[in-house]
Amino acid sequence: MIKSAYVHIPFCETICSYCDFCKYYYQKEWVDDYLNALEEEIEKRYQGEELATLYIGGGTPSVLTLEQLERLFSILSRLNLSKEVEYTVECNIENITEEKIKLFRNYGVNRVSVGIQTFQEKYLSFLNRHHTSEEAITKISMMKKYIPNINMDLIYAIPGETIEELENDLDTFLSLDLPHLSTYSLMIEEHTKLYHEKITPIPEELDSQMYEKIKERLKDYEHYEISNFSKKGYASLHNLTYWNNLEYYGFGLGASGYLGNIRYTNTRSLSHYLKGNWVYEKQALTPLETMENEFILGFRKREGISLSQFQKKYHKNPLEMKVVQELLLKKFLVHQNDFLFIPEKYLYISNEILVCFMGIEE
Amino acid sequence: MRNFSIIAHIDHGKSTLADRILEETGAITERERQEQLLDNMDIERERGITIKLNAVQLPYHYQGKEYLLHLIDTPGHVDFTYEVSRSLAACEGALLVVDATQGIEAQTLANLYQALDNNLTIIPVINKIDLPNADIEKVKRELMDTIGFDEEEILLVSAKTGTGIPELMKAIIERIPAPRGDRKAPLQALIFDSYYDSYRGIVTLLRVVHGSVKIGDKIKMMATNSTYEVTELGVHNPYEKKVEELQAGEVGYLCASIKSIEDVKVGDTITLENNPATCALPGYKPMKPMVFCGIYPVESSRYPDLRDALEKLKLNDASLQFEPETSQALGFGFRCGFLGLLHMDIIEERIEREFHIDLIATSPSVVYEVELADRSVVMVDSPAKMPERQRIATLKEPYIRTSIFVPSEYIGPIMELCQNKRGNYLSMEYLDATRVNIHYELPLSEIVYDFFDKLKSYTKGYASFDYEMIGYKPSDLVKMDILLNGEMVDALSLVVHKDFAYARGRAIVERLRELIPRQQFEVPIQAVIGTKAIARADIKAMRKNVLAKCYGGDVSRKRKLLEKQKEGKKRMKMVGSVEVPQEAFLAVLSMEEE
Numbered sequence A: 001m002i003k004s005a006y007v008h009i010p011f012c013e014t015i016c017s018y019c020d021f022c023k024y025y026y027q028k029e030w031v032d033d034y035l036n037a038l039e040e041e042i043e044k045r046y047q048g049e050e051l052a053t054l055y056i057g058g059g060t061p062s063v064l065t066l067e068q069l070e071r072l073f074s075i076l077s078r079l080n081l082s083k084e085v086e087y088t089v090e091c092n093i094e095n096i097t098e099e100k101i102k103l104f105r106n107y108g109v110n111r112v113s114v115g116i117q118t119f120q121e122k123y124l125s126f127l128n129r130h131h132t133s134e135e136a137i138t139k140i141s142m143m144k145k146y147i148p149n150i151n152m153d154l155i156y157a158i159p160g161e162t163i164e165e166l167e168n169d170l171d172t173f174l175s176l177d178l179p180h181l182s183t184y185s186l187m188i189e190e191h192t193k194l195y196h197e198k199i200t201p202i203p204e205e206l207d208s209q210m211y212e213k214i215k216e217r218l219k220d221y222e223h224y225e226i227s228n229f230s231k232k233g234y235a236s237l238h239n240l241t242y243w244n245n246l247e248y249y250g251f252g253l254g255a256s257g258y259l260g261n262i263r264y265t266n267t268r269s270l271s272h273y274l275k276g277n278w279v280y281e282k283q284a285l286t287p288l289e290t291m292e293n294e295f296i297l298g299f300r301k302r303e304g305i306s307l308s309q310f311q312k313k314y315h316k317n318p319l320e321m322k323v324v325q326e327l328l329l330k331k332f333l334v335h336q337n338d339f340l341f342i343p344e345k346y347l348y349i350s351n352e353i354l355v356c357f358m359g360i361e362e
Numbered sequence B: 001m002r003n004f005s006i007i008a009h010i011d012h013g014k015s016t017l018a019d020r021i022l023e024e025t026g027a028i029t030e031r032e033r034q035e036q037l038l039d040n041m042d043i044e045r046e047r048g049i050t051i052k053l054n055a056v057q058l059p060y061h062y063q064g065k066e067y068l069l070h071l072i073d074t075p076g077h078v079d080f081t082y083e084v085s086r087s088l089a090a091c092e093g094a095l096l097v098v099d100a101t102q103g104i105e106a107q108t109l110a111n112l113y114q115a116l117d118n119n120l121t122i123i124p125v126i127n128k129i130d131l132p133n134a135d136i137e138k139v140k141r142e143l144m145d146t147i148g149f150d151e152e153e154i155l156l157v158s159a160k161t162g163t164g165i166p167e168l169m170k171a172i173i174e175r176i177p178a179p180r181g182d183r184k185a186p187l188q189a190l191i192f193d194s195y196y197d198s199y200r201g202i203v204t205l206l207r208v209v210h211g212s213v214k215i216g217d218k219i220k221m222m223a224t225n226s227t228y229e230v231t232e233l234g235v236h237n238p239y240e241k242k243v244e245e246l247q248a249g250e251v252g253y254l255c256a257s258i259k260s261i262e263d264v265k266v267g268d269t270i271t272l273e274n275n276p277a278t279c280a281l282p283g284y285k286p287m288k289p290m291v292f293c294g295i296y297p298v299e300s301s302r303y304p305d306l307r308d309a310l311e312k313l314k315l316n317d318a319s320l321q322f323e324p325e326t327s328q329a330l331g332f333g334f335r336c337g338f339l340g341l342l343h344m345d346i347i348e349e350r351i352e353r354e355f356h357i358d359l360i361a362t363s364p365s366v367v368y369e370v371e372l373a374d375r376s377v378v379m380v381d382s383p384a385k386m387p388e389r390q391r392i393a394t395l396k397e398p399y400i401r402t403s404i405f406v407p408s409e410y411i412g413p414i415m416e417l418c419q420n421k422r423g424n425y426l427s428m429e430y431l432d433a434t435r436v437n438i439h440y441e442l443p444l445s446e447i448v449y450d451f452f453d454k455l456k457s458y459t460k461g462y463a464s465f466d467y468e469m470i471g472y473k474p475s476d477l478v479k480m481d482i483l484l485n486g487e488m489v490d491a492l493s494l495v496v497h498k499d500f501a502y503a504r505g506r507a508i509v510e511r512l513r514e515l516i517p518r519q520q521f522e523v524p525i526q527a528v529i530g531t532k533a534i535a536r537a538d539i540k541a542m543r544k545n546v547l548a549k550c551y552g553g554d555v556s557r558k559r560k561l562l563e564k565q566k567e568g569k570k571r572m573k574m575v576g577s578v579e580v581p582q583e584a585f586l587a588v589l590s591m592e593e594e
Helices: A028-045 A066-076 A098-106 A121-126 A133-146 A163-176 A204-217 A237-243 A270-274 A287-298 A307-314 A322-329 A344-357 B014-024 B042-047 B078-089 B106-117 B136-147 B165-175 B300-315 B341-354 B408-420 B444-458 B498-515 B555-570 B582-590
Strands: A004-009 A051-058 A081-091 A111-117 A150-156 A180-185 A222-225 A228-230 A249-251 A256-259 A262-266 A279-284 A334-336 A339-341 B002-008 B055-062 B065-072 B093-099 B121-127 B188-197 B201-210 B212-214 B218-221 B227-229 B232-236 B240-243 B245-247 B251-255 B269-272 B291-297 B321-327 B331-338 B359-361 B368-372 B377-380 B392-407 B424-430 B435-443 B464-474 B477-484 B494-497 B523-529 B532-539 B572-575 B578-581
Touching: A004 A237, A028 A066, A028 A249, A028 A270, A051 A066, A051 A237, A066 A098, A081 A237, A098 A133, A111 A133, A133 A150, A133 A163, A150 A163, A150 A204, A163 A204, A180 A204, A237 A287, A249 A262, A256 B555, A262 B555, A287 A307, A287 A344, A287 B555, A322 A344, A344 B555, B002 B014, B002 B106, B002 B165, B014 B055, B014 B065, B014 B093, B014 B165, B055 B165, B055 B232, B055 B251, B093 B106, B093 B136, B093 B165, B106 B121, B106 B136, B106 B392, B106 B464, B121 B136, B121 B165, B188 B300, B201 B245, B232 B245, B291 B300, B291 B321, B291 B341, B300 B321, B300 B331, B300 B341, B331 B341, B341 B359, B341 B444, B359 B582, B392 B408, B392 B444, B408 B424, B408 B435, B408 B444, B435 B444, B435 B464, B444 B464, B477 B498, B494 B498, B498 B523, B498 B532, B498 B582, B555 B572, B578 B582
Parallel strands: A004 A051, A004 A249, A051 A081, A081 A111, A111 A150, A150 A180, B002 B065, B002 B093, B093 B121
Antiparallel strands: A180 A228, A222 A228, A249 A256, A256 A262, A262 A279, A334 A339, B055 B065, B188 B201, B188 B269, B201 B251, B212 B245, B218 B227, B218 B269, B232 B240, B232 B251, B291 B331, B291 B359, B321 B331, B368 B377, B368 B392, B392 B435, B392 B464, B424 B435, B477 B494, B477 B523, B523 B532, B572 B578
């Protein structure tokens, strides 16, 4: 049952030095053409399911003009949204305005995710973000008036960053009193400016100390996933769709989706997309791969995997699997009531555990 | 008929000269000439060395008469001295080839003495006279002063340009005596090599000394008493050519559907079952392996394949020894004995290349002679098997006597190197005004370690080196064990001189710390002697290995990352609870001393 959809808006005014997502520099004509193509894709592929979550990500959705946003929302209005839908739009400080936020709200958007990344001026320019921390604070206060359910993205482990600087960022976040924080250690990916400048990551000791510091400062929040913290009742339902290995539509350039047993990725080529060649690659999953994904994704959550849900889906008890038994023995997994999970102290090296689930045998 | 071989130092142009002789006799045309025709193993051609001997028959027309020449190629490296002695036993003469730009080298002399022991006629040949830096007069003088040749005996050739080749052919025919075998006598044929062919079974290379052998003859191996019917006879010219009969004096190959590897012993004599010879020919003295190491398949399921590979290699390499060995760290494998480091290297490479088995090799060790407290003596070829210290009365290690040929300006560096390697100076001879031959007494274990590399770097590659075993001497040796996470790793144990123990221990634990990746927990690495720790380094616990942000639900990307990590883990060996990469087992060899 498909209950979620992701919509990608691949346009940005400036390109962040760490970003390897699918994005193009904003050009008005391209956006108009793109929205037409997006409309066509949704029209052709969407089967009318009632959606519980809708997420508009980017790129930078907030780079669109009011007029373009109107057009986008009218396209999306053909989606059948449930009454309690979680409807999220990603925003940047540089181009979000009071008018745009009002528009969001008028079209039913009830959650925004804002890319702050850091409040330290020197790192803002390192990351090629074009706002000041003062602007960030003012704009967030403004946004809260219309849509109080706000997530903030924060990047740490920036080369040169100290624990104290990170603490300042966390303090600023706390003072804003937002219900959700997503926080990522800076990854230097291929095809990014930082990679080409041969920037080296900070030592893993410091990185893990920073992670500890974040958990400590956010102790009043629920640490419900490796990188995500929320106030009670504010966990991101959309992201939980991914982690629970559930199906979702991915619409737009470079978007990924999961329908039936097919995982697909759309093309990153704007010209292909505009011609209606949306999908770039498709992979039909074997039942075993689906099960592997259940573990790989599910163990990102602190609560882990529900044994009863698993049983329902796969007619199999994970506790009877050899790999699970071995990991339980080594205490890399813990079994409590209905749940199987990675203990907190191993979350930050969870790949070591997840790798055991690659190529599992019946 | 003339049977001869060529002896030369590595790189002195032996194989090129052999090719030139093949051309001169019309066995091959220029067009057919592949670089170095006789070196037909891939490794031989890549490394530019000869490992296995080859034999070819060459018809040659000289002064109105037809001659049959048999050329038996020989390896030049010290590790393969044994192969040289085998080929020399099948000959009456030898060409001693010396590079006009280099002069006599250590191994030239060693091989020459073997040839003289076999009563061969020696023809001294100075090669590469076409090179601008050739110093013919100086090399002539070396040959005259050091070995005692007459000036008129010495031939000057250039294998590259062909200069002097006709004179060389003349000398081969006129100076080397024809074989003196009796064709009417009962068959006596010496097996000097053998190899496995998947269609014909075991193929033996032999020299018929007396009598003759025909297809259909019932033959008997004199050492094993096994009998066979001859199915194929032939010679190499250099391609295989089948013949009906091989007669006294001839060198060729024989097939008799021999399937059992044990039945064919190199050095054995073949005779006829119904008309046997009364005695066997003198065989070869077996060579004792000097260097031992453990060889293990990376995938333990390939153990039977590894045994199969070693058996096939042993067929034409009698000096290779192996017996099953079990390591707690590495599982089932073999303790293998080699003539030297190059031999070891080549066998390992042949197993990986020809049999496609990935190997883990442990650091090489020599054979120690251990006298126990109860006066019994045991030979120990693996540090892991070394008895506990309290049980040892005396510990002896093998010593060698070196011949190091080197320009005299490097005397200082050579002495420094040998002193650092626990050497005792013996003597030094001047070969001429600018070159010396230095003799040191050195523990073999120091040679096994990194002597060759050091020798090269100390002398900019100008030194040549040969050695002979001179027996065992007591040494102040200790067994050093390596503990990973508190558990001893048998495959990493080593025997080391007490004075070097601390430095080596520190260097090894440091090197291992670099080679072993971080684990989920902190892993101490310790070097211990008995129960006393002498060095320690810690591999810090892994602090971060996590999938970052979920890119709009792109799962395939995460899977790729995990698959890559899984592949990486496959190349590791679990030692206790620690994942250790293959190369760590050679850490003892590859480290830099401070």
